[in-house]
Amino acid sequence: MAAVRLDLGDDERVRRRDGSAVLRMTEVEAADLVLDPSDPVTGERADERMILNMGPAHPSTHGVLRLLLEMEGETVLRSKPIIGYLHTGMEKTGENLTFLQGPTNVTRMDYASPLFSELVFALATEQLLGIEVPERATWIRMLMCELNRVASHLLFQATNGMDLGAVSMMIYGWREREEVLRFFEKVTGLRMNHNYIRPGGVAADLSDGWQDDVRHLLDIIPPRLDEYEVLLNDQPIFRARLQGVGVLAPAEALALSATGPILRATGYDWDLRRDEPYLAYDRVDFDVVVGTCGDAFDRFAVRLEEIRQSLHIVEQILDLLPDGDYRTQDKKVTPPPRARIDESMEALIHHFKIFTEGFHVPEGEVYAAVESPRGELGCYLVSDGGPKPYRMHIRGPSFANLQTLPHLMHGRLVADAVAVISSVDPIMGEVDR
């Protein structure tokens, strides 16, 4: 394939990086800010300039995100996202939990799409272990992850609509999400934070009659997506609030390490499912949805269409899912079935060792990445040969995507700030970890 070199226009990158969009001030400095009226640059309208604090307890900041907005009248000049209000020390906790307990920890990072975090941790662990996961487990993982992508994008549609004032969208989005969560509860036992995808496979096989449940989802969701298009896309106020707002260029997005729908909405065609296939994505057929101009409306439309593509993948999985084991049969990694413990001493010992000490993972380091609904979700895992990770670092896509916020809000009205944050769709759990 011919190498596509991006023309990274120097002046554009430099312009955005010279501090013209990002406010680099501590809180104390911002609070004590006194503008000098005689200053040629800032002085002109010094009496109209102020630094406004937005959040962390704010209905529209999508969790505990705090923003310092330097404003002149209603226009946002520079801004600074302040994060850390949900810092949970999960990477330190990960060093104290065994590899089997790891998914319970990482699943709570991106709580809108928890199965992806579990998946990337399991993929990294399996690479270090050097084990092969059975076909059926791979396809089950793919099915659950694509349904989770649908649920996460529906959450985005709901919160995006609510932030812009279409409050009924909140109720509609949750109506569909409940259907998907009902399926998850049936299969994994939990509505959220499932701890279902574990190193070696999945925790349990799909429930009986799962094909009917999935077909039910495939029947009811697409017509309702059409309803959303009528409710939102065709509505002039919704369009006016999103079109042209928060425009991002592809070169900027790449320079700022943004990935996922934000990058695809700029017109850059990049999706890890197609370009660095994992699981069985090279055996299903789907389109990568790409936007045109990188504004907030494109980000909204890309995610809406991605729901349809995910449902298309789910439809194919319905036919292609093979029979077999749902987790690897390697006795050192997979706990034995509970009934076996009564019969076999060896099974009892394995159960004991796996659940108290944990299975040992050979020394090494690996980076695994998947395409989560927010972008490239990566896991850098270092093992020292013991039962617990030596270092577990999760590359949260929202952490990098948030760096685009000041550039998206630069020069826009403060009312657009809400639309912009909502279109970036950050989940603060994976930002702060």
Added chain:
Amino acid sequence: MSETDVATEAHEDAPVASTALFGQAVLYPDRGAYLATVESLRDEGYCTATDLTIVDYLTHPGRSGLPGGVQPERFEVVVGLFDHARRERVRLRIQVPADDPTVPSLFDLFPGTEAMEREAWDLFGVSFEGHPDHSRILLPEDWVGHPLRKDEGIGAIPVQFKSASDRR
């Protein structure tokens, strides 16, 4: 193999590139050659920096897998770059000694590393020269210590059994 050849040719001063594990190319440049290596990789087509993090090898100093000629130090800065056109990743591991925990900042080459380097400073105490905003990002600004270092404990407290008030 193509990726190794490309990598070693372009960086004569970076020590051995090892296609270490699982088909992932890893480079081990010196701290002094770090910026030049990243710049030449960027010019080659590695258009985005996916990740920048730090590993503290205090309690695992005898790690294997380092190629000969690379002196292991306490901290390792791990940078991931991605070449979209050729669909290739490369990982750089830079050794940073404990008595001088400083590395140059990648901000001028990849502005997306700004938040990642701030997080690294916050949690590990490794500073990045040339970073535009060297401050804590995840922990409160007045926090003392760098929690993810291996010599800092997790900070767990024993479970407290509180008696809830009966007063309505």
Added chain:
Amino acid sequence: MARVPILGDISGVLDEGLEGLEHNFVTARIEDLVKWSRARSCWPATFGLACCAIEMMATGAAHYDLARYGMEVFRASPRQADLMIVAGRVSQKMAPVLRQIYDQMMEPKWVISMGVCASSGGMFNNYAIVQGVDQVVPVDVYAPGCPPGPETLMHAILTLHDKILTGELTSRREQTGAGAGFDLADFPAPEPPAPEPEEAP
């Protein structure tokens, strides 16, 4: 005048407010009315922090409707809210913000601690998470779960309604919660791991 028909002895009203009234069957009915209306329109403040916030939003959505209790209006301003549902893990950086929002709410106010992270620190017993939000604000109802499903949250809300309906009308809350009485000095931190001696690589 000390005695008023129906209301009884009102001499203490100026000093003690409603507590200065002599209780009789009329004032009891008024109190019941007040408590009933407080329970039936308890407006929550938006304080969703993490995963529990998603389940709180699901409880407010159409399937597990909170509007049946009159609680679907989540007020953004704490001045207009009666109930703070702390949904999610409270980090050390967030704790002062939590207390400030709580202080800005006006009496009568209640707190539901939703989820295990808010109730006791949950699975995160580490440097970053406050081990129970009752170290910062006084809590009325604790809802366990990780995250508690909408049914659990509704059970917690109904428990709170029960508490409102049967509790004292003019009760004023303690300023601190049940968990705030401990001193960190009583819990010495365990020794951090000693670094291994340098081995030759």
